[in-house]
Amino acid sequence: xxxxxxxxxxxxVQEGDSAVIKCTYxxxxxxxxxxxxQELGKRPQLIIDIRSNVGEKKDQRIAVTLNKTAKHFSLHIxxxxxxxxxxxxxxxxxxxxxxxxxxxxxxLQVQP
Amino acid sequence: DAGVTQxxxxxxxxxxxxxxxxxxxxxxxxxxxxxQQVLGQGPQFIFQYYEKEERGRGNFPxxxxxxxxxxxxxxxxxxxxxxxxxxxxxCASSSGTGGGTVWNTEAFFGQGTRLTVV
Numbered sequence: 001x002x003x004x005x006x007x008x009x010x011x012x013v014q015e016g017d018s019a020v021i022k023c024t025y026x027x028x029x030x031x032x033x034x035x036x037x038q039e040l041g042k043r044p045q046l047i048i049d050i051r052s053n054v055g056e057k058k059d060q061r062i063a064v065t066l067n068k069t070a071k072h073f074s075l076h077i078x079x080x081x082x083x084x085x086x087x088x089x090x091x092x093x094x095x096x097x098x099x100x101x102x103x104x105x106x107x108l109q110v111q112p
Numbered sequence: 113d114a115g116v117t118q119x120x121x122x123x124x125x126x127x128x129x130x131x132x133x134x135x136x137x138x139x140x141x142x143x144x145x146x147x148q149q150v151l152g153q154g155p156q157f158i159f160q161y162y163e164k165e166e167r168g169r170g171n172f173p174x175x176x177x178x179x180x181x182x183x184x185x186x187x188x189x190x191x192x193x194x195x196x197x198x199x200x201x202x203c204a205s206s207s208g209t210g211g212g213t214v215w216n217t218e219a220f221f222g223q224g225t226r227l228t229v230v
Contacts, residue, residue, distance in 0.1 A: 006154075034218065034219070036221075042223065043116075043202065043221040043222060043223045043224060044155065044202070044221045045221070046218055046219070046220065049218065089154050089155070091154075099145065099157035099160060099168050099170060100145075100147075100155070100157065100204075100219060101157070102154030102155050102156070103154055104153060104154050105152075105153070105154050
């Protein structure tokens with residue numbers, strides 16, 4: 001089955017800096033890659049997603065890039081703010097498989 | 113517009129007992145998935161239902177079962193609870209499609225049910 005690895009497990013940045021979280025997946029048939037943000041005690045919230053027919057997608061300070069050849073995708077957050085502090089999860093799924101396979105999460109801490 | 117709602121929010125059960133968790137999807141969404149999130153880990157897929165039929169099952173024992181009702185709400189049942197079943201149980205709602213090539217639509221999560229087995 002699909003396996004998603006996520007790095008780093010923790011990331012501490014200064015406010016205003018950029019943060020990058022990387023994920024690799026094993027199943028070359030995977031074609032949908034969402035990113036979720038989960039604050040302490042709250043539900044995972046979809047922040048951005050990308051499908052395999054594009055290489056990059058951007059939404060304000062957040063961007064995701066996808067390299068299908070290398071089977072990895074990354075989340076980029078620019079101009080980080082303290083409210084960006086949370087655990088971020090990447091995930092992968094494919095047409096025909098109804099489940100999301102999640103990475104192990106990255107705890108991002110933005111220092112004021 | 114209401115999001116995904118789950119009940120109860122917290123639950124404490126004793127080993128060996130049975131538990132039923134409930135989920136109401138976003139209006140218009142026909143697909144419901146269940147995930148188990150152990151503290152410090154990513155969610156693990158348990159079940160997906162679409163149009164009241166099971167469409168996917170994760171690597172969980174037969175003690176776990178689920179169903180979806182005509183109004184698209186869903187229940188997750190866990191029998192013979194073990195200490196290791198303690199986790200946050202998340203329900204995710206998505207529109208899905210009945211066919212074609214696009215199955216992986218956005219999934220929106222409920223706030224979860226925190227189950228503690230003692």
